[in-house]
Amino acid sequence: MATGKAAKKRMINQHCSVCKKDFDMEVVDGGESNDVIWLKCPGCEGFLPYIAGGEKGVGADAGTEPSELAPEDLDSEERENAREYDESSEYEVDDVIYHRSWNDYGKVITKEELPGHRKTIIVNFVNQGKIRLLEGVT
Ligand SMILES: [Zn+2]
Numbered sequence: 001m002a003t004g005k006a007a008k009k010r011m012i013n014q015h016c017s018v019c020k021k022d023f024d025m026e027v028v029d030g031g032e033s034n035d036v037i038w039l040k041c042p043g044c045e046g047f048l049p050y051i052a053g054g055e056k057g058v059g060a061d062a063g064t065e066p067s068e069l070a071p072e073d074l075d076s077e078e079r080e081n082a083r084e085y086d087e088s089s090e091y092e093v094d095d096v097i098y099h100r101s102w103n104d105y106g107k108v109i110t111k112e113e114l115p116g117h118r119k120t121i122i123v124n125f126v127n128q129g130k131i132r133l134l135e136g137v138t
Helices: 076-080
Strands: 011-016 021-028 038-041 047-050 094-101 104-114 118-125 131-137
Touching: 038 131, 076 094, 094 118, 104 131
Parallel strands: none
Antiparallel strands: 011 021, 021 038, 038 047, 094 104, 104 118, 118 131
């Protein structure tokens, strides 16, 4: 009976640390899992996880991990061979990625599969720092 898509877009207002602005972001439907809600930033078109329940508190994210990527860590050959980021592609650890929206290069430091079969990579960008991106989106 129904029209398969009752697509009513949910929007959540959240701060994007890349754009350094608040946006009403579209919620990316992640299936039944409620563990992670993904938002798509209309500014940089990046995906970022919705931080449920709050700005501060929890204290989970105070980690200062010493894996900053310095521009000189990517030599010209690596930049030339960088793969342009595309959410439908898949990447390997140590792949060098070029993100066109940000004009930034980064190196894949780890891969994670999230509930809901959502594959992500954590990329250490030269300018943006560590950012989680989706991969293998079909
Ligand atoms: Zn953004």
